[in-house]
Amino acid sequence: MNTSKLAYKPVGMVLGMLAGAAAGLIFKQVWKVVEGDNDAPNATDEERQWGEILLAAALQGAIFAVVKAAVDRAGATGVRKVTGEWPT
Template structure:
């Protein structure tokens, strides 16, 4: 399989994995926030009743979880493609 064909063939897989990663990360964040804060909903940045510290903590936690889940899914997807095709995707 040519380099260009492999690259194009991996694009839809990467997109589907990205969507799945976003869904998983959103679920994980909600559960972690619930455990950490005792509140069912994380604060929105424009929520007037929430303080800066709570908003920044929620944003930092959410960013860390999303980045970690994305890295795990991307790396796992690439490793799966290598097992199937014998080559690492670009």
Template sequence: MNTAKIAYKPVGLALGAVSGMVAGAAFRQTWKLLAHEEDAPDATDEDRGWQEILVSAALQGAIFAVVKAAVDRTGATATRSLTGTWPG
């Protein structure tokens, strides 16, 4: 394993934690705007229908995937700028 990959491991872990927090905040704000509700439904929420629960889960998954990809790509390009080697 090359030095850039080893050096990127802790950076990648930290970026993963940050991306999770950012994605969670983005999802909460998006849900408030779209559904005009404070909280998104939980899968076990008896008062919510299947459609609302599945739309919420799909939206949350999409937001998490986009934020994670953007943060991972930014971290990798920053690592290449600093080390001259792509960490992947």
């Protein structure tokens, strides 16, 4: 196992947790703008319609994926600056 991969493992774990938290906060703000509602629907919420539930799930998934990719990329770039190698 190369140095950059070893260095990235703990960094990646911490960044993953931070990315999840940030994505959740971003999603809440986006949902307020999209639907004007503070609470996104749960899939089992009987009062909500299919379209609203699926829209919320799609937005949440897209936001999570973008935030995770950005954080992973930034972490890998940081590890390369420290170790001189790109983590694989």
